Amino acid sequence: xxxxxxxxxxxxxxxxxxxxxxxxxxxxxxxxxxxxxxxxxxxxxxxxxxxxxxxxxxxxxxxxxxxxxxxxxxxxxxxxxxxxxxxxxxxxxxxxxxxxxxxxxxxxxxxxxxxxxxxxxxxxxxxxxxxxxxxxxxxxxxxxxxxxxxxxxxxxxxxxxxxxxxxxxxxxxxxxxxxxxxxxxxxxxxxxxxxxxxxxxxxxxxxxxxxxxxxxxxxxxxxxxxxxxxx
Amino acid sequence: xxxxxxxxxxxxxxxxxxxxxxxxxxxxxxxxxxxxxxxxxxxxxxxxxxxxxxxxxxxxxxxxxxxxxxxxxxxxxxxxxxxxxxxxxxxxxxxxxxxxxxxxxxxxxxxxxxxxxxxxxxxxxxxxxxxxxxxxxxxxxxxxxxxxxxxxxxxxxxxxxxxxxxxxxxxxxxxxxxxxxxxxxxxxxxxxxxxxxxxxxxxxxxxxxxxxxxxxxxxxxxxxxxxxxxx
Amino acid sequence: xxxxxxxxxxxxxxxxxxxxxxxxxxxxxxxxxxxxxxxxxxxxxxxxxxxxxxxxxxxxxxxxxxxxxxxxxxxxxxxxxxxxxxxxxxxxxxxxxxxxxxxxxxxxxxxxxxxxxxxxxxxxxxxxxxxxxxxxxxxxxxxxxxxxxxxxxxxxxxxxxxxxxxxxxxxxxxxxxxxxxxxxxxxxxxxxxxxxxxxxxxxxxxxxxxxxxxxxxxxxxxxxxxxxxxx
Amino acid sequence: xxxxxxxxxxxxxxxxxxxxxxxxxxxxxxxxxxxxxxxxxxxxxxxxxxxxxxxxxxxxxxxxxxxxxxxxxxxxxxxxxxxxxxxxxxxxxxxxxxxxxxxxxxxxxxxxxxxxxxxxxxxxxxxxxxxxxxxxxxxxxxxxxxxxxxxxxxxxxxxxxxxxxxxxxxxxxxxxxxxxxxxxxxxxxxxxxxxxxxxxxxxxxxxxxxxxxxxxxxxxxxxxxxxxxxx
Numbered sequence: 001x002x003x004x005x006x007x008x009x010x011x012x013x014x015x016x017x018x019x020x021x022x023x024x025x026x027x028x029x030x031x032x033x034x035x036x037x038x039x040x041x042x043x044x045x046x047x048x049x050x051x052x053x054x055x056x057x058x059x060x061x062x063x064x065x066x067x068x069x070x071x072x073x074x075x076x077x078x079x080x081x082x083x084x085x086x087x088x089x090x091x092x093x094x095x096x097x098x099x100x101x102x103x104x105x106x107x108x109x110x111x112x113x114x115x116x117x118x119x120x121x122x123x124x125x126x127x128x129x130x131x132x133x134x135x136x137x138x139x140x141x142x143x144x145x146x147x148x149x150x151x152x153x154x155x156x157x158x159x160x161x162x163x164x165x166x167x168x169x170x171x172x173x174x175x176x177x178x179x180x181x182x183x184x185x186x187x188x189x190x191x192x193x194x195x196x197x198x199x200x201x202x203x204x205x206x207x208x209x210x211x212x213x214x215x216x217x218x219x220x221x222x223x224x225x226x227x228x229x230x231x
Numbered sequence: 232x233x234x235x236x237x238x239x240x241x242x243x244x245x246x247x248x249x250x251x252x253x254x255x256x257x258x259x260x261x262x263x264x265x266x267x268x269x270x271x272x273x274x275x276x277x278x279x280x281x282x283x284x285x286x287x288x289x290x291x292x293x294x295x296x297x298x299x300x301x302x303x304x305x306x307x308x309x310x311x312x313x314x315x316x317x318x319x320x321x322x323x324x325x326x327x328x329x330x331x332x333x334x335x336x337x338x339x340x341x342x343x344x345x346x347x348x349x350x351x352x353x354x355x356x357x358x359x360x361x362x363x364x365x366x367x368x369x370x371x372x373x374x375x376x377x378x379x380x381x382x383x384x385x386x387x388x389x390x391x392x393x394x395x396x397x398x399x400x401x402x403x404x405x406x407x408x409x410x411x412x413x414x415x416x417x418x419x420x421x422x423x424x425x426x427x428x429x430x431x432x433x434x435x436x437x438x439x440x441x442x443x444x445x446x447x448x449x450x451x452x453x454x455x456x457x458x459x460x461x462x
Numbered sequence: 463x464x465x466x467x468x469x470x471x472x473x474x475x476x477x478x479x480x481x482x483x484x485x486x487x488x489x490x491x492x493x494x495x496x497x498x499x500x501x502x503x504x505x506x507x508x509x510x511x512x513x514x515x516x517x518x519x520x521x522x523x524x525x526x527x528x529x530x531x532x533x534x535x536x537x538x539x540x541x542x543x544x545x546x547x548x549x550x551x552x553x554x555x556x557x558x559x560x561x562x563x564x565x566x567x568x569x570x571x572x573x574x575x576x577x578x579x580x581x582x583x584x585x586x587x588x589x590x591x592x593x594x595x596x597x598x599x600x601x602x603x604x605x606x607x608x609x610x611x612x613x614x615x616x617x618x619x620x621x622x623x624x625x626x627x628x629x630x631x632x633x634x635x636x637x638x639x640x641x642x643x644x645x646x647x648x649x650x651x652x653x654x655x656x657x658x659x660x661x662x663x664x665x666x667x668x669x670x671x672x673x674x675x676x677x678x679x680x681x682x683x684x685x686x687x688x689x690x691x692x693x
Numbered sequence: 694x695x696x697x698x699x700x701x702x703x704x705x706x707x708x709x710x711x712x713x714x715x716x717x718x719x720x721x722x723x724x725x726x727x728x729x730x731x732x733x734x735x736x737x738x739x740x741x742x743x744x745x746x747x748x749x750x751x752x753x754x755x756x757x758x759x760x761x762x763x764x765x766x767x768x769x770x771x772x773x774x775x776x777x778x779x780x781x782x783x784x785x786x787x788x789x790x791x792x793x794x795x796x797x798x799x800x801x802x803x804x805x806x807x808x809x810x811x812x813x814x815x816x817x818x819x820x821x822x823x824x825x826x827x828x829x830x831x832x833x834x835x836x837x838x839x840x841x842x843x844x845x846x847x848x849x850x851x852x853x854x855x856x857x858x859x860x861x862x863x864x865x866x867x868x869x870x871x872x873x874x875x876x877x878x879x880x881x882x883x884x885x886x887x888x889x890x891x892x893x894x895x896x897x898x899x900x901x902x903x904x905x906x907x908x909x910x911x912x913x914x915x916x917x918x919x920x921x922x923x924x
Contacts, residue, residue: 220602229506
């Protein structure tokens, strides 16, 4: 079932430590199959050296395991909510990458300070609120997904223009059209989180990127008349 | 004698530089054998390239060498005290990993700022006091162990819930059920020490993790109803 | 056409991630052929694993592609302006290396704080202004080149004495006699940007390098009586 | 001539980039032969990939080349002065390692904040003054050596107890009994420079290591009754 997607998800999970985003098993990647409305996700807490593509778990949008001999990542319900409520998301990545996690712990959104940001994210990356005790005790990982959706709705952010969120006191969730772009977006997020901390320290009065440069850089890569790359 | 444990201790010591926790020989791992009440520890100041599993030294809880042609790590008595006074510790790790050492030098405890912390440590990681001149001159490494015990007793901390301590002006000691988990706990400590310094710099008013999220994350991995991983 | 130069440009582009200056394809190197007044540049957005020397694109100083089956880097016009307006530049490098990008985002010039700086850059590295909305909408990448030229003219800086500029809110452009020296200058820039942030934090009153030491170090490597190296 | 020493010096130079202390050729290691009163040093500005043990240059304490087809490191006279004026130094290392260079640029001495420091350096690592214009124009590298000697004399520091110095606005010089220990001392210096910057940021009131712990750690490794290691 979904063997190609399993292989992609497997490779993308291995990419997380290779690109310095995680240590051990502190992250997970999933990918969505639009035709079947199912998604493939990493099993929970399995050592990457021992993991095989066929260990990936297939789940549906009701958070049920459809196929797989192992338990899915404990964050599976968060992935499910993102696929269910945001249209056309192809892949979701969760990491504890240190600089993005530092911003998550700070409770602050990541402002657009430069074109590295604008090439991928059209505006500030929001930081979601803490879950309430009720939400935590009800269904923690599912409610985490709901708080992500709420954040984008309340701030009127298009998840295709800003494909990442920080969970307060936790770490980032990032998404994209496919596994490769979702992982790349997680790498970009980590890099801008690192640079923005030090930009602020170097010059507390550093201004955010002017709107017209934000527009220009996002458009030249992602707009209708994009001219970056070979397309 | 204890050949399997020697092999594990040997491998865990090599893991310290591989995971970026130490340079040269600036660390040591030991592991405890409950049946014989003996522990196996790295020899002192031996180059890792020349070290073999059979060079590991076997010691008892009275800090005596039971087997081994080399001298044990000079920190051996600190390990002995931890095994003697804390029940059911399987392995002890000492490193000078830079971010944890920075916190040790600062004299501050490491507050729980996020779920990366809560997944492993149930609350702040304490910083033990400096040893007195008398303690230093008496039996430095043994008294270091006593100060660790005193710290957990006075602060009413369960060493199984917070498996690490910072020695003021020195560096961390970390422990776990076995070599692998003790080394992993040392990696987690290093990562949260790095993130927490910058969290504070980014937002001096960043709040520590709400108690209910600390509970939730520690419980889902280590509680009676833990659901993380494949168990 | 220009096969040797293509090979050099290809290798220099691969050097960017190897030396930690970029991730993915976030940079580009070009090199100029004085005889033909043409330059060779990396294609846009091509994965480095799949890139071959023959994929390099040949352009002229009017920003036209002279040879190549792929589209050139979208930053090609900026390279063209630099070759056209600054005499005797052999190679241009653009990266988003994190510390230099942090300074670019801060809007500050990089002062000469030490001899690591003086060995390569004779004085502060300027930060160019933001482009105006008109410049952005006209021909963004070409106007970026013009703003670089304007910066050096207004500040009376010799581009052979200070072979780098920061683009405000963006990232650095660096140049040199050939690909190797241009990449090395980009490495030096990254290193001094890192060190200078922390020099200021450690001692906000740290003074810039005395003029006579700046002179001495730049001269011993680049002056008429240079005595560094084997020449 | 001195073939064994040439091989050691060659290997130690390669160790500098391997241990992350330098990029390119930004450093040099030399070693002294007591019997002949000659020292062996790296040639100037030679690419490490192309360097061979027989390229090492033999010099005497009058800064003359005794053997070698290549020019010695331009810093050679600084090495000569250190061997001449400090007794029993076996090897000298110069790097631009980033954290130690940051302290050099700050103009501050490195205080002993922890036992990582005390295990190698018995007290603060001094920062030498800037050279005067007269010294710079006379014989820059030789006078640099003299300023190092002056620093230790004026501050009554024993170079065997504190085997390193920061040159203001420049970078560190480090020494030891042989190439291996000199390189290791340079690694320790780099690590404590990194940790001490952040210790101060984390707790501006962090106190330096109590004298009795400084004594204890330096003595247990380097004192008459040292008990670290296998000796």
